Amino acid sequence: MISKIPLRLLNTIKPLQMRRVFAPFCTQLEKVNKTGQKLVKIVEKELKYEKTNYVEDDSVTEFIEESGFQLIDDENNHEVTLEKKVGDVKVIVQFQSRQPNSEEEEPEEPEEQQKKNKQNQQEEEEEEQQETQSDFADFTVYLQKSNGQILCYECTTTQGEVNVNLVSLIKDLEAHKKIPRYERGLQDYSGPDFITLDEKLQLALVDYLKGYGINDDLGAFIEHYSLDKEQRLYIQWLNSLTTFLKN
Missing domain, CATH: 1.20.5 (Single alpha-helices involved in coiled-coils or other helix-helix interfaces)
Structure with missing residues (x-):
């Protein structure tokens, strides 16, 4: 219920006057x-x-030739796909462009620099570990059999080291691709967190994945190419922005 303003106060309220200012x-x-x-x-x-x-890296072509993957990269899209066949299984790897971590640091005063120099080795190692953990690239691997069954690995690569986060069985490949990575499995049970599995089962699942060429070399490629992809998209965006401003 809205309370009423007493009449004695209402009489003291001056009407709000608005001035419109029009600039030429x-x-x-x-x-x-x-x-x-x-x-x-x-x-x-x-x-x-x-x-x-910007310098194009020749190692990209070298990796593609050695790994046997086909690179699918639409210049107007931030998605990148790698595909190849291993026996009757189609291996599909998907990842996105990513922005590099900011390496800029604020200038430090002499006293602050002295304090930093006095930090012990353990603190420095902790800082390096935190920086490493923040520099990563996510990617998804689909192992699609000819009978339609699909095994999905959600992975992360850091400094060329591949880690598995989740292993699930999916029914609809295209529908699964459209679901944002961190929303997958919220509605249906898609398997436990990988780290909670028995250690022997974890190792066996990782070895099985490596058999399809999902290894540290691929992880290093994804980390590099995802940054390269972002830089090319950024240049494309700058070109489009220039065209808008000039025309």
């Missing part, structure tokens, strides 16, 4: 043009920098 159209347009010209210069400078520093 030419002034607004001049401001837009000025900021637009500044933005174009900054974008063009960034674009030139990215194009100059």
